[in-house]
Amino acid sequence: ASPIPAPNPRPDIAYSKIFINNEWHDAVSKKTFPTINPATGEVICQVAEGDKVNAVGLRWVCSPWEQVQRGWRGRHHPMSHLGSSVFAAALETLDNGKPYAISYLVDLDMVVKCLRYFAGWSDKFHGKTIPLDGDFFCYTRHEPVGVCGQIIPWNFPLLMQAWKLGPALATGNVVVMKVAEQTPLTALYVASLIKEAGFPPGVVNIIPGYGTTAGAAISSHMDVDKVAFTGSTEVGHLIQKAAAESNLKRVTLELGGKSPNIIMSDADMDWAVDQAHFALFFNQGQCCCAGSRTYVQEGIYNEFVERSVEKAKARVVGNPFDFKTEQGPQVDEEQFKKILGYISTGQREGAKLLCGGSPAADRGYFIQPTVFGDVQDSMTIAREEIFGPVMQILKFRTIEEVIERANDSKYGLAAAVFTRDLDKANFVSQSLRAGTVWINCYDVFGAQAPFGGYKASGNGRELGEYGLEAYVEVKN
Amino acid sequence: MAALNGAVENGQPDKKVPPLPRPLRSLEVKYTKIFINNEWHESTSGKKFPTYNPSTLEKICDIEEGDKPDVDSAVEAAKAAFQRGSPWRQMDAPSRGRFLHKLADLLERDRVILATLETMDTGKPFLQAYFIDLEGCIKTLRYYAGWADKIQGRTIPVDENFVCFTRHEPMGVCGAITPWNFPLLMLVWKMAPALCCGNTLVIKPAEQTPLTALYIGSLIKEVGFPPGVVNIVPGYGPTAGAAISTHDSIDKIAFTGSTKVGKLIKEAASKSNLKRVTLELGGKNPCIVCADADLDLAVECAHQGVFFNQGQCCTAASRVFVEEQIYAEFVKRSVEFAKKRLVGDPFDARTEQGPQIDQKQFDKILELIESGKKEGAKLECGGLAIEDRGLFIKPTVFSEVTDNMRIAKEEIFGPVQPIMKFKSIEEVIRRANSTEYGLTAAVFTKNLDRALTLASALQSGTVWINCYNALYAQAPFGGFKMSGNGREL
Numbered sequence: 001a002s003p004i005p006a007p008n009p010r011p012d013i014a015y016s017k018i019f020i021n022n023e024w025h026d027a028v029s030k031k032t033f034p035t036i037n038p039a040t041g042e043v044i045c046q047v048a049e050g051d052k053v054n055a056v057g058l059r060w061v062c063s064p065w066e067q068v069q070r071g072w073r074g075r076h077h078p079m080s081h082l083g084s085s086v087f088a089a090a091l092e093t094l095d096n097g098k099p100y101a102i103s104y105l106v107d108l109d110m111v112v113k114c115l116r117y118f119a120g121w122s123d124k125f126h127g128k129t130i131p132l133d134g135d136f137f138c139y140t141r142h143e144p145v146g147v148c149g150q151i152i153p154w155n156f157p158l159l160m161q162a163w164k165l166g167p168a169l170a171t172g173n174v175v176v177m178k179v180a181e182q183t184p185l186t187a188l189y190v191a192s193l194i195k196e197a198g199f200p201p202g203v204v205n206i207i208p209g210y211g212t213t214a215g216a217a218i219s220s221h222m223d224v225d226k227v228a229f230t231g232s233t234e235v236g237h238l239i240q241k242a243a244a245e246s247n248l249k250r251v252t253l254e255l256g257g258k259s260p261n262i263i264m265s266d267a268d269m270d271w272a273v274d275q276a277h278f279a280l281f282f283n284q285g286q287c288c289c290a291g292s293r294t295y296v297q298e299g300i301y302n303e304f305v306e307r308s309v310e311k312a313k314a315r316v317v318g319n320p321f322d323f324k325t326e327q328g329p330q331v332d333e334e335q336f337k338k339i340l341g342y343i344s345t346g347q348r349e350g351a352k353l354l355c356g357g358s359p360a361a362d363r364g365y366f367i368q369p370t371v372f373g374d375v376q377d378s379m380t381i382a383r384e385e386i387f388g389p390v391m392q393i394l395k396f397r398t399i400e401e402v403i404e405r406a407n408d409s410k411y412g413l414a415a416a417v418f419t420r421d422l423d424k425a426n427f428v429s430q431s432l433r434a435g436t437v438w439i440n441c442y443d444v445f446g447a448q449a450p451f452g453g454y455k456a457s458g459n460g461r462e463l464g465e466y467g468l469e470a471y472v473e474v475k476n
Numbered sequence: 477m478a479a480l481n482g483a484v485e486n487g488q489p490d491k492k493v494p495p496l497p498r499p500l501r502s503l504e505v506k507y508t509k510i511f512i513n514n515e516w517h518e519s520t521s522g523k524k525f526p527t528y529n530p531s532t533l534e535k536i537c538d539i540e541e542g543d544k545p546d547v548d549s550a551v552e553a554a555k556a557a558f559q560r561g562s563p564w565r566q567m568d569a570p571s572r573g574r575f576l577h578k579l580a581d582l583l584e585r586d587r588v589i590l591a592t593l594e595t596m597d598t599g600k601p602f603l604q605a606y607f608i609d610l611e612g613c614i615k616t617l618r619y620y621a622g623w624a625d626k627i628q629g630r631t632i633p634v635d636e637n638f639v640c641f642t643r644h645e646p647m648g649v650c651g652a653i654t655p656w657n658f659p660l661l662m663l664v665w666k667m668a669p670a671l672c673c674g675n676t677l678v679i680k681p682a683e684q685t686p687l688t689a690l691y692i693g694s695l696i697k698e699v700g701f702p703p704g705v706v707n708i709v710p711g712y713g714p715t716a717g718a719a720i721s722t723h724d725s726i727d728k729i730a731f732t733g734s735t736k737v738g739k740l741i742k743e744a745a746s747k748s749n750l751k752r753v754t755l756e757l758g759g760k761n762p763c764i765v766c767a768d769a770d771l772d773l774a775v776e777c778a779h780q781g782v783f784f785n786q787g788q789c790c791t792a793a794s795r796v797f798v799e800e801q802i803y804a805e806f807v808k809r810s811v812e813f814a815k816k817r818l819v820g821d822p823f824d825a826r827t828e829q830g831p832q833i834d835q836k837q838f839d840k841i842l843e844l845i846e847s848g849k850k851e852g853a854k855l856e857c858g859g860l861a862i863e864d865r866g867l868f869i870k871p872t873v874f875s876e877v878t879d880n881m882r883i884a885k886e887e888i889f890g891p892v893q894p895i896m897k898f899k900s901i902e903e904v905i906r907r908a909n910s911t912e913y914g915l916t917a918a919v920f921t922k923n924l925d926r927a928l929t930l931a932s933a934l935q936s937g938t939v940w941i942n943c944y945n946a947l948y949a950q951a952p953f954g955g956f957k958m959s960g961n962g963r964e965l
């Protein structure tokens with residue numbers, strides 16, 4: 001494999017304002033906010049702080065965009081060449097803290113694939129002609145839903161942006177996107193590419209700012225037809241409420257999770273340990289679908305725990321621009337403190353701290369890879385989403401028991417089962433109340449495959465053909 | 477010249493008009509051999525056959541003549557490339573899509589070369605080859621590139637306690653026999669969906685027009701398709717074509733050409749291994765102009781509909797039914813159009829019509845024109861060859877045509893427009909459907925009910941309303957009855 005191109009760890013920040021109508025604007029209030037490099041705790045730069053007044057006044061730019069042929073719309077996606085990938089990956093690492101090698105090989109790769117996938121759908125999302133009772137000609141059109149508010153998180157800034165832009169633009173909508181205040185930089189860079197790609201002005205608008213101001217303005221805006229949000233369940237409630245109280249805008253939500261990863265005693269042990277580690281620790285533990293309840297069948301429990309601890313201890317935490325680093329810092333001080341808080345709660349409630357448990361450096365928001373054993377379902381660390389490098393291992397005896405315990409959560413985003421037995425795989429995967437069930441793997445994503453949660457993990461699905469549905473209105 | 481009436485072309489309303497592309501005047505033909513396993517081979521027999529430029533009647537070059545042994549080698553290569561575990565079978569769906577996009581990129585890069593070759597080989601005007609044929613090729617490739625990772629099966633709830641799901645698997649080795657009227661475009665119409673779904677191909681291009689097919693072989697190699705995925709065997713129908721249709725290791729055959737040969741192919745398929753068959757055959761397509769139509773639009777669409785590509789389209793509007801109230805005016809305006817149609821050197825930017833493809837077609841068209849005169853149709857203009865100009869025929873219009881005349885029943889495939897009169901909708905529906913063909917139809921009317929009635933009553937695979945030849949990669953195309961089996965695009 002060809003080596004990863006070396007990044008510039010001090011990339012030029014050219015874009016830090018609000019992007020509306022293909023132009024860059026200061027905030028109406030003239031306010032700015034800082035974005036921080038979580039590896040050092042230092043301010044990278046100031047970013048224009050969008051608020052209600054900027055979000056207002058965006059009318060649906062109907063004619064030129066509607067006239068644009070679907071095939072053409074499909075051709076124009078930004079980020080298709082190498083130069084922008086290297087730069088974007090470096091910027092992502094600077095703003096978010098994730099290892100550069102991963103930004104480049106995983107995040108950017110998935111971004112490009114997602115955009116290409118949805119580009120292909122532009123001219124293929126068919127309506128139907130329908131035979132009715134009586135002598136009528138009946139057919140459906142899949143029309144764009146309109147102005148789509150999209151509020152995206154800080155854990156995969158570029159990727160979450162692509163997941164939202166892809167289906168929205170492929171189906172002909174226009175977008176008002178509020179990016180996370182922790183990580184606005186790469187989204188703004190992509191805005192410059194949107195302009196370069198030739199999208200008409202007003203089709204994509206990007207507003208950096210805070211949830212309580214800009215985000216709230218979007219969810220309660222009377223001219224926004226639909227809102228898509230990825231973030232915490234707590235904020236998800238607020239968004240759905242605001243949508244209901246304003247204009248009944250359509251809502252899709254991708255929220256939190258406490259995903260069970262079930263390891264049966266007949267699993268391939270090496271592989272299961274490897275994958276369970278990856279399932280929890282990937283992206284500094286900052287994944288909505290993190291396998292944060294690792295249920296291990298009692299026959300293999302001790303060995304599994306021992307090997308998992310070994311693996312956690314060997315995980316390389318450090319400067320995210322260093323190619324050897326596997327784990328960077330947490331995204332900000334708030335998350336850092338919250339995770340340390342959960343760790344001490346875990347200890348207090350009687351879970352067995354097997355490794356880690358403390359900050360990993362004096363500067364920045366680094367936390368040691370942490371493993372708790374003998375975790376009980378009732379403990380806080382087994383019920384609440386930690387969003388950090390803290391692994392919970394629980395013991396179970398029977399399939400029936402583990403299914404019940406796995407489903408006993410307000411969440412239902414993802415789950416996994418590791419087993420060699422075909423019947424167990426079928427039985428467990430069909431019984432789990434989760435939007436994605438991975439069998440003998442974890443965190444396998446494809447632009448082609450729908451992703452989303454049961455219960456309080458969300459409403460609706462993103463990606464795949466299914467992901468197009470939320471962005472169209474069916475006219476019959 | 478491009479898509480007619482209201483089809484928005486680029487979606488960029490205020491784009492600056494770039495200068496017209498120029499053909500390459502002394503283009504060397506590089507690829508004249510048989511393409512198997514990404515390599516170029518001479519024919520097993522040592523034989524070659526000539527390909528001619530129908531404008532100048534000069535030989536362009538000699539091409540290796542493939543026959544059964546060459547087809548056998550090609551099939552072997554295609555079969556090996558399709559084996560379980562082969563690079564092509566192992567490649568994931570989105571990667572196949574990437575390859576098709578890359579092939580489209582190369583067609584864009586070599587667009588002038590390909591358009592020049594196509595014009596040399598077919599006589600079609602260069603600007604049409606560039607803006608229509610090549611445009612269609614590129615868009616079709618990109619359209620199917622997008623489908624590659626979207627060919628979805630289903631999970632199905634069945635009775636009782638079973639897990640049931642479908643997979644949409646590639647068929648295997650696909651034979652494709654392509655015609656001479658749109659050589660590259662018809663090839664891409666077959667290649668794109670076949671490769672999108674993971675099949676391998678053995679292609680026999682028409683003997684009259686092998687050049688662009690062979691050039692695309694070089695691009696297939698350049699893209700990096702594994703060897704054996706695409707194989708191209710130029711040659712004749714009764715030899716190479718028959719070898720493909722009877723081959724026991726070919727899983728499916730797709731043919732575009734005459735209904736007569738289509739029947740032979742289907743028969744050969746049944747007699748050999750029951751290979752799946754899709755056919756795109758001839759047409760005698762009705763173009764129905766109602767009294768309330770926008771007359772200018774109807775005249776122009778009907779004109780382009782029959783004369784486009786020297787009349788050599790399976791979609792040719794070769795029976796124009798005009799409601800009696802507007803009949804005289806329609807004929808008058810159509811004759812005006814036909815008289816000013818510019819026939820000449822296809823490399824000249826002003827030319828609208830080039831030569832017919834070869835002597836055989838030329839003779840057949842003139843014979844049908846004579847039959848029209850003899851059977852009592854009124855010759856309004858044209859009706860003969862352009863003197864001393866080889867294979868060029870004057871745009872010809874016949875009026876007072878009746879349904880029993882040969883020019884109203886047989887596919888002419890030349891620049892001849894038969895115009896008939898009708899009184900009522902029911903009558904024209906009956907007459908339009910009284911044919912063994914059923915490829916396309918067109919209706920010109922402003923009346924909503926009439927449009928919908930005719931659209932549902934006509935036995936045609938495509939019905940165009942207030943437009944003609946609106947063909948796009950997204951929309952299925954194919955015939956009812958003896959115009960074919962199955963749909964492309």
